[in-house]
Amino acid sequence: MTTIQSIAFVINLQKADAQSTAEALMQIAKAKGIQAVSITEHPLDAASLKGIDLCCIIGGDGTLLGSLTPSLEAQTKVLGVNLGKLGFLATYKPDQIIRDFADILDGNYQIEARAILDCQSDTGESAYALNDLVIKENENRGLIRLKVKSSEHLISEYHCDGLIFATPTGSTAYNLSAGGPIISPNVEAIAMTPICPHTLGNRSVIFDTEMPLEVYFDSSAPDPLITIDGKKCFKTQSLKSIRIQIAKKRFQLIHNPKNAHFSIVRDKLKWGDPTVQ
Template sequence: MRTIAVFVNPDKPRAVEMKARLEELLCAAGLRTLCFETGHRHADADLSALREAELAFVLGGDGTLLGVARQLAPLGVPLLGINAGHLGFLSEAEPANLEDTVRRVAARDYALEERMMLEASLTRRGRTEQTLIGLNDVGIAKGSFARMVTVDVYVDDVFVDSYSGDGLIVSTPTGSTAYSLSCGGPILMPQLKVMLITPICPHTLVARPCVIDSRQQVRLVVHATHRDVGMTMDGQVGVTLCPGDEVVVRESQARTVLVKLGKREFFDVLRSKLHGGNNH
């Protein structure tokens, strides 16, 4: 029997409501379901049974899908997002289309699309302290009331520049429509094999975003006169940084695989999400 996983964000009422209906539809289609709740309370759940899953429905918003993507990337399970949040850039379907979505999954009428991920390794005094992976971005930022932070940027060990301000973001093309976009970064087609470096509120007007090849490696050296500095992955997993810490960001070997139900043009999705569907 084919197995379908279902991840639901318990903090979103619409997602919880959808879960019951989705289970009914999957059962009626002859598909076995494995259900999990998302969030910090369930981060240590045993996901070994997911190796049998054909794909995983993710009921929630973009944040929910980002968290599940980090969990499931090592397993290679494709994700199908059903939007129960706000923008839903990463979602493939809306709650109103649930029945048709299940019908297409049951008929295997879908395609798969790979998205690159990032790997960030924190080194302190020559020792690797932690390594994280994520789909959207790695952010280095100061706290709300702290003074500026300076980040030295190296690409393949070649010095690029020192950026003073609120911090710096390294993002994937998928993440270009997230935090980086709000900091003035460009929008990138998700199929591009590149990384994007975007300063956060830089102290100088000549500091601009930079696009590099995904095969290159970014090394970030943190300088600050205070300890209110942190690194986040996808804006969800945080690590406190100390002055002198180094963060190396590279393309991860892991991939997020997204289920696609039809040919939706990227710019159509972009216009719909950012401008409420206006054509002009």
């Protein structure tokens, strides 16, 4: 891998030890003559990553999710330092990154090119999702009616609390809580999982990259609530449909090789723990 010449440290100051961790890493970078800047403003602006080789997120998975669109636009690699609870994406702990950072800057790192969702509304809006796009009834008054097609072919009609469209990266998030499958992150696919479907036969479906999905809304129903990676997205007034597909771009994530994906899954989900019933 190429050596790192410039770094932006994105610091979540609401996390304990974030500032001290950033300062320790910045000293290592400056000792190697690497240009380093610190950013504490959120949400992250794409312009702040222009010309930056590495975006080092110091916070957790939530902070890292906020770097998706800016890092894609700037074509910047992302590394996450976990000061939060999960650590599915931010796979370095502070002591690990301080120990390994000099080697990473010298080009000794592994990149995982994570598939993301390209989401486009029929009203012209677009957004990327690293974890998921979720459609729900906006006013919490009951079930929502949705029709899902691929290339004009009907897949199914749903009467449910909502639909989750998840990447493999997001398969261990809301998708998993709703009973959806865990997908290895190196697989390129979309998992569609209904939330509490009225028809018990409606179950999760996994689609390949060659199947763009179109979701159609009931025009007589209230406007839906649409979230992307947990944030409200798209103006839903007059919205008739959304198109969802695997994007051509990939999220360039530097992963801790000492924390294999399924060791993280096993740890976080307590697989094999005899105390978990």
